[in-house]
Amino acid sequence: MRKTILVFGLLILALLILFQFSKYAIISGDLDSEFAIAIVAIVFFFVGVYLNKKSLHKRHVVSKTINYKKIEALDISKREYEVLIGIAEGLSNKEIGEKLFVSESTIKTHVSSLLTKLNAKRRTQALQIAKGFNII
Structure with missing residues (x-):
């Protein structure tokens, strides 16, 4: 700086x-x-x-090694993982629902389940935890 x-x-x-x-x-x-x-x-x-x-033109070095064992250990389902990816992309519940062809209430259920499994209180905190675990 x-x-x-x-x-x-x-x-x-x-x-x-x-x-x-x-x-x-x-x-x-x-x-x-x-x-x-x-x-x-x-x-x-x-x-x-x-x-x-x-x-x-700064190069962003992004680690693409996803820790699939940690995903299994946290018992995150395939659909919950897709919702987590949608959250990481900055999509709203409605946008994630449209992308995955499910209702907004279903997405809210998946988000709630993700927050519980990641021991997070907010979506942003869940993203930080998921990045720390290398699952996104």
Whole structure:
């Protein structure tokens, strides 16, 4: 986090220095305004490319090893596991029901059963526990 703040601070400082330099150069007559605008545009282009690389294209390392023995040990049924996957996808009970072709009340029953089996009070807590067990 500190590195990110430092990098952004240095970028802002560099841009401010560039603006001051271009303002001075334009006032003194050594630099045409079009040229100064072009320099600023090029700098902003490269800053944008840098920020795009650093922030938008982070690789997410996701462990795909599902602990099926833990699923069996918790006695989670196949349908409950499908509901758990729906919860992990951020779907509502109604959306999960439509996806699995069952009623919303059936999904509520499965969610309640999952919460009991995972010893959780909320759906978000159930997801945290399930991720900790490597079952999603």
